[in-house]
Amino acid sequence: MPDMRKPARPAKVTLNDVARLAGVDRSVVSRVVNDDPNLSVRPETRTRVQHVIDKLGYRPNAAARSLRTARAYVYGLFIPDFANPVYAEIIKGAEQAAGQLGYGLMTASSNGVRIGLRHYLDLLGQGRVDGLLFAGEESGHDLEQLRASKVPWVLVNRRTEGSHRYVILDDERGSQLAVDHLVSLGHQRIAHLAGPEGADTARRRRAGYSAAMAAAGLDVDPGHIAHADYTPAGGAAAMHELLSIPHPPTAVFVANVASAVGALHAVHARGLSVPRDVSVIAVHDMALASHLVPSLTTVRMPLEELGRRALELLAQRGPEETITEVVTDPVEVVVRESTGPPR
Incomplete structure (x- = not known):
């Protein structure tokens, strides 16, 4: 047997x-x-x-190590939505930095599990994470709770009023490069498919768009600005709005690559062609941008470096220290098929 x-x-x-x-x-x-x-x-x-x-x-033995040092050797990263490809790059950079420091990274989405910030504050109180990175839309009250917890935290790619702990990208510069590219092709009626009105990134990209238009000697028509959330559905709805005005734009600067996917679909749905009828350029360069039809011209932003630097500063600075850093390089236009001269 x-x-x-x-x-x-x-x-x-x-x-x-x-x-x-x-x-x-x-x-x-x-x-x-x-x-x-x-x-x-x-x-x-x-x-x-x-x-x-x-x-x-x-x-x-991680448990024994934690007991000896009173640390969990884990950082948390709180994002709005795993479906947005932008956050994959941020996560990648933060995870690499955490690993180099001998830490793990716990990532969660407020859109998915809907457990919210309070759950993470509870984890802080139980000593399960040593600090938190926030890329979501926390309220001022939430941040006051964080300050009271005395645990390190950093806002990622956003700022809030009264906050002195954030790491952001140079969105104004990215917007300027996008508008300058369209102007160099001969466009004058340049619209902006902006992000949500309450989002810090959207405000900075809109400010960069307005400044770049003024620098080029072009007026900003209020009808040439449409707000949308950072999703394909939001981008499609906003693009339909822009194409419905009496004198539609010949080019559109889109605040987010996910919104641009919907924007391209909206142009096609109206029987128009990109870039023959309207050129499209978007903030953030993803692998998917080169596989769209037509392939999407983008402004490449250092998202991975943003996640890495935010984690490093979280690990290096105490909970009361000021962190106000702008990750500036590399920012560049990646020219593909979705932009061309106006017809």
């Missing part, structure tokens, strides 16, 4: 196992694992210990 017993699990490698095989005290192993800058051993000793760690596949 075959032996039906489950195979025994391999014994877990311990700190003592590594110390014994490397011929050092267990405290040396612990300090090598934690990259203690005050550890004074010969380079060959450190190399030998690391070799044994890799050979045995040793992994430190």
Whole structure:
């Protein structure tokens, strides 16, 4: 009769196992694992210990580590919507920075689970995260709760009145590059498919659009500005609005790449062609932009760098310190098929 017993699990490698095989005290192993800058051993000793760690596949006990240091070794990132491709780039940068610091990253969406900021404040109170990045639309009351918690937090790609802890992009410059590109092609009736009126990013991109139009000697027609949320459906509705005015624009600067997807669809639905009848350029460059029909001209913004820098500052600064940083590079126009001279 075959032996039906489950195979025994391999014994877990311990700190003592590594110390014994490397011929050092267990405290040396612990300090090598934690990259203690005050550890004074010969380079060959450190190399030998690391070799044994890799050979045995040793992994430190995260729970014990947290108890010793009173840290969770996890940061939180709160975003509005996982469906928006912009946040994937921000998450990527934040996750890389957290990993380099020996931390994990917990990400959640207010649009998906709808657990809200209060849930994250509860996690802070329970010591489950060491700090939070917020890319959502928290209210002033929510931020007051954060300040009272004494736990580090940073707003990502947005500012609120009275807040001195944020990392943002140079949206004004991105808008200027978009308008300048359209002007260089000969466009004068340039509309702006803007973001939500209450969003900080939308306000900054609209300000950049207005400044760039003025610099080019072009008037801003209020009828050439339509607001929409950062979704394809919102972009489609706003584009229909812009194309319905008596003298429709020959070019449209869209505040978000997701909105631009809907904008392109709206132009096609009206029997028009991009860029023959209207040119379209959008903020943020995604892989999908080159696969749209026509391929979408965009302004590439440093989203991954934004997430990375926000996490680094969250880790480096105390909860009372000021953080007001603008990530400026690289910002550039990626020219594709959706823009051309006016007909």
